[in-house]
Every structure is written in structure tokens, then in C-alpha cells.
Amino acid sequence: MKQFLWIAGFILLVLAGDRLGGYLLRQVIEGSEFRYSRLYTGRAEADLLLLGNSRGLAFYQPYIEEKTQLATLNLSYNGLPINLAAGLVRDYYDHYPAPEKIVIDVSLCDRFDDQLIMNFSPYLPYSQRIDSLIRLADPQIRGGLGLSHLFRYNSEIFQRALYYQNRSDEGWVVERNLSEKESRSVAEDYEFIIYYPEEAPEILADLVRYCQQQGSEVQLVLGPYFPAFLAKMSNLETYISTIEQATGLPVHNFSNTVDDFHLFADFQHLNKAGSKVFIDSLFQMGVLSSRTEQALE
DSSP: OHHHHHHHHHHHHHHHHHHHHHHHHHHHHHHOOSHHHHHTTTOOOOSEEEEOSGGGGGSOHHHHHHHHOOOEEEOOOTTOOHHHHHHHHHHHHHHSOOOSEEEEEGGGGSOOOHHHHHHTGGGGGGOHHHHHHHHHHOHHHHHHHHHOSGGGGOSHHHHHHHHTSSSOOTTOOOOOOOOHHHHTOOOTTOOBOOOOOTTHHHHHHHHHHHHHHTTOEEEEEEOOOOHHHHTTBTTHHHHHHHHHHHHSSOEEEOTTSOOOGGGEEETTEEOHHHHHHHHHHHHHTTSSOOHHHHHHO
16 A cells, blocks of 8 residues: 555656646746747737748848838748648737738748657647647657647757747857868759659648638748759749749749859858849849838838
8 A cells, every 4th residue: 555655646746847848838938039939929010021942041031121111020031831830820820910911931841740749849838730730640649749748848849948938039040150171062963853742732722722811811832942053953833832832922032142152051052142133133122121111012
């Protein structure tokens, strides 16, 4: 009997510790300045919504806000897949008035990523859509997240939230410079093929229709690639055409608009200086406009 009571007491102690630890870490998540923490705690209302994978970090918010005089929210994240991105955007519309415009870099249709989806477990209590995606990705992991609240915070997303606990993430951009040696390192026989899940363009199309129905203007773009790398992308035009056919919208193709290697962090990402050049191009092509220009239209 004593052994049973000891075991029962130990289990209760472990559960109590888990719940207390989970509660404390939830306070960390809710107090963070990280984009998704602000999204789910009522601190992310924006006029302009920005979306992409790591290439979407080129939507450098301080510069866009300076030029547009609009409040922005960038939901982009490294490797963000379209199925998760669509859930995040719909969650935004659930909590806030519709933004005037949403700009989407269509390269986020290039993958599904169950591992990254499960890394969004810190936001499980706030989003039924994240819950459903995690459950679909791995039912056993979802069961474990229900049993242990601490387990939810064993993720790279929580580490990001911790990093941005007392600092803004609006200046998050790929901060490095492609060297001249690296710029000459694309092999002559190299070929890059964009592989994408068959369902991905239709998921994007559904998201586009949803945003339009809510009253938001939707702009689709494809940001710059390093020219030598771009030349090795054998199916880029087919990819763009597939997206356009699915969504019924044109993709504003900026893939070949930046050629100075000093403006790149690597072959697929712009650095801060390159991001500003790209953003200037978005204005020149009418994808973005200032509040004053909007008032004159």
C-alpha cells in the first residue's frame, strides 16, 4: 500500500511540475515580441500582411513601413510550407480586421514540412489549425503534447520566441554577404529543379480566394535569385505558370532583377541592402504603394 501511495504521489508530483513548467513557459511565449506570439496575443494588427518562407524575410519591414506609412506584419519563416502558412493567415483574419493588402512570395509552395509544423507546438493552445496540422503530421506526437505541456516547448520556434523576448523581430533579415568567390561557385553542370507537392498550388489558390473574400487585395511575387543560380533553375517558368493557373492571378516575377553579388546573402536570399533594392522594385511595379499614393488613387 505504501509503495502504491509513493508511486501515485510521485506521478502527481511529476504532473504538477509539468503543468507548472508549461504554465511558466506559456507566459514566456505570450510576452515575446516574436511575430507568432504577437499574432496570438492581440498585438499584430496590420494594414499590410507579408508572407513567405525564408525568402519572405526580404520583405524588410522597417523599410517597407518607412516608405508606405503602413503597419506591417511579416508571417514569413524559414522553410514555412504553404499548408502551415495558410493556417497562420486564416488565424490572423480570425483575430483582426482584414488587412488592406497581403503580399505573398510564391516560393513557399515548394514543400510540405511536417517537422517544422510540429515545431509550432508552443502555439498549440491558441490555434485549432495548428493543432489539426500537428495531429495530421504525427498523431503520436500530438498525443504526447497533450500529456506533457513542457514537451510543447521543446522546439526551435520556442527558442526564437525566447530570443525575441525583449526585442522586435521586424528587422529580421538574412544578415551575411555573398563573397566574390562564392558568387563564382555555381557549377556549370548544376541543375536546380523546383519540386513541389501537387496540392500546394491549390492550397495557395484557396488562400488567395479566402483573403479576397475578406476584402484584402492579394499580390503574388517571386523575389530575386542570384543570376548564376537562376540560370540553373530549369523549371521556374513552369512553376510560375502553374501558380498563375491555380490562383488566377499574375505572379510578379522579380527573380532576375538583382545582379550585384554584394546584395545577396546566398544564392536564394537577399541581405538587408538587397532587400531594400527589391522593395524599391515592388514600389516601381505597383505591388506596394504609400498611403499617400493610395489616397490619390
